[in-house]
Amino acid sequence: MPNAAPFEEHTDRYEAWFDEYEAVYESELNALDRLLDDGRALEVGVGSGRFAAPLGIDIGVDPTIGMLQRARRREIDVVRGVAEQLPFAEETFETVLLVTTICFVEDVPATLAEARRVLAPDGDLVLGYVDRHSPVGEIYEQHKEESPFYRDATFVSTDQLRGALLDAGFTDFEIVQTVFRWIDEVDEPEPVEPGYGDGSFVVIKARR
Template sequence: MPKTAPFEEHTDRYEQWFETHEAAYRSELAALERLLSPAGYGIEIGVGSGRFAGPLGMDVGIDPSAAMLGCARERGIEVVRGVAESLPFDAATFDTVLSVTTICFVDDITQTLAEAARVLEPDGELVLGFIDKHSPVGEIYQETKEQNPFYRDAVFVSTDELIEVLEAAGFTDFEFVQTIYHWLDDIDGPEPIESGYGDGSFVGIRARR
């Protein structure tokens, strides 16, 4: 069942996070920009308020939260209400599928990635951004999740766990970037962006079918 209630009820708090942690947000954007190809027709799964889809050039965004979609629409995104496990699009519709900090909220990661593979063109690319559960930020989020309305029901995954599911869904040719090396409240400028994973709390993965 989609975890929409916190996003419907705390939209202002969600948006405020990006204002309060602008340096971390900009670092995550910059990391994902390194992975994305510049052209093509793209969708963000779990578009939220459009904070990533807009700057990263996605054309369409899908999300189960009406409140989030309203914000994304104001940012110029064509929005569709729906869930990651059952995308209302034909096969081979998109050149790019983006999903940022959404994997921890879906009901079925395997089905989500299978759907991402289905709607991608044969040579399309999937780009994921997420907080690794074994990272410093991931561990704090898990320890304090009961105090956070957004993360209370989240299920965090590690990069290695996600790679296994991606491979099972038919994805190959992985490329990794990482950033966010400090606790979010301590970040007041751009964080380094490095290849690989295992050090930064925010990990980006590009994979191809």
């Protein structure tokens, strides 16, 4: 199981980030919403439901009890579990969403394999994350020892993640990006643009 202790111990600090960086949060939501389709969806690593609730995803899984309690208050149907062993039957969902979760999992290939297992044929996996090779990603990597959340994180680049997705059997990638400035400089939602390489928050949609 990934190290859930920081999220149990610092839940209020986690929640406060979204209020402090509201414009960054809205930028990320807009990028995710651009690639999400309608249909039965699951968020893996749902946390406190900050993304699932506004995006209309009502089922979430997470290993952190405190986070699940908050997600439940946001009317998310929550289950305790980990990305590498999802407690759902095969071909259950039309969309599986992971937001920032990929940098915290213990086993990326197992996570992607599990996401593919629970997706219906032609279902979509949507991944939102801070690109390791972006300006924000570089700073997070340099200072991750200072953060209780990112201390154990393994940031990935878009090229790395695309390779892992191909290895897992995913196809038909669509990619968008946002957050083009350092987060302290973002005072209104940033644009969502196709591709990657300039924005620090990247979203990939891949077909099962």
